[in-house]
Amino acid sequence: xxxxxxxxxxxxxVGQLAAGIAHEIRNPLTSVKGFIQLIMVRGERPVPRExxxxxxxxxxxxxxxxxxxxxxxxxxxxxxxxxxxxxxxxNNVILLMESLALGKNVALEFMPGEDVAVCGDVSQLKQVWxxxxxxxxxxxxxxxxVYIALRTDGDxxxxxxxxxxxxxxxxxxxxxxxPFFTTKAEGTGLGLSVCYSIVQRHGGSIRVDSRPxxxxxxxxxxxxxxxxxxx
Ligand code: ADP
Ligand code: MG
Numbered sequence: 001x002x003x004x005x006x007x008x009x010x011x012x013x014v015g016q017l018a019a020g021i022a023h024e025i026r027n028p029l030t031s032v033k034g035f036i037q038l039i040m041v042r043g044e045r046p047v048p049r050e051x052x053x054x055x056x057x058x059x060x061x062x063x064x065x066x067x068x069x070x071x072x073x074x075x076x077x078x079x080x081x082x083x084x085x086x087x088x089x090x091n092n093v094i095l096l097m098e099s100l101a102l103g104k105n106v107a108l109e110f111m112p113g114e115d116v117a118v119c120g121d122v123s124q125l126k127q128v129w130x131x132x133x134x135x136x137x138x139x140x141x142x143x144x145x146v147y148i149a150l151r152t153d154g155d156x157x158x159x160x161x162x163x164x165x166x167x168x169x170x171x172x173x174x175x176x177x178x179p180f181f182t183t184k185a186e187g188t189g190l191g192l193s194v195c196y197s198i199v200q201r202h203g204g205s206i207r208v209d210s211r212p213x214x215x216x217x218x219x220x221x222x223x224x225x226x227x228x229x230x231x
Contacts, residue, residue, distance in 0.1 A: 028058035068190035119230035139165030
């Protein structure tokens with residue numbers, strides 16, 4: 001609980017986020033600018049393909065940063081709360097992530113049990129598990145596996161995403177959810193902060209369990225929808 005509270009506090013202020021995105025975009029932008037200058041100064045024709053490819057990759061990185069940043073920083077629009085069937089949300093997420101899993105030969109499994117309903121914004125909730133499942137697939141070894149489980153516990157819906165990757169080093173655990181914190185060469189470090197902010201808006205919590213060398217489990221808890229209308 002304490003770690004959770006600290007983490008939510010760390011969900012940065014708009015100012016800090018803006019500084020972060022500016023910093024992250026500066027590098028790829030500098031290299032785009034540099035290669036365009038190089039192309040113009042050298043005047044080689046046709047323009048060397050490797051130079052164009054670098055420019056393309058860097059622009060794609062900027063696009064990715066902006067796309068994920070937008071999810072995090074868009075005004076906390078009052079989400080469109082309605083009853084959401086988590087089983088169908090998760091089935092949908094599996095469908096979306098299947099090609100990524102297939103590409104790595106990772107078995108992606110979901111054993112849907114009963115229907116579980118929460119009050120929430122369906123597209124925001126979908127985004128939470130897209131991010132968690134993406135991380136799990138990225139962490140899993142080739143031929144590894146990712147399990148998704150849905151259950152209830154008292155008045156909470158509980159969804160866990162488990163991979164058999166390396167787990168999360170203890171010294172890294174406190175940084176999870178900090179915008180721009182990443183250990184991946186290609187990472188943006190925005191995925192988990194998006195998850196934390198969405199789950200917080202839904203009155204839920206995220207718990208991380210790491211088994212070093214054996215894998216990690218991210219468990220999201222959300223209040224179950226009761227019989228009254230969602231507001
Ligand atoms: P990104 O995926 O772009 O790095 P995230 O916010 O999604 O950003 O994740 C932040 C960091 O948390 C990752 O770089 C990784 O170090 C760690 N992480 C997240 N999920 C897992 C996982 N399932 N197993 C191991 N490490 C993880
Ligand atoms: Mg990620």
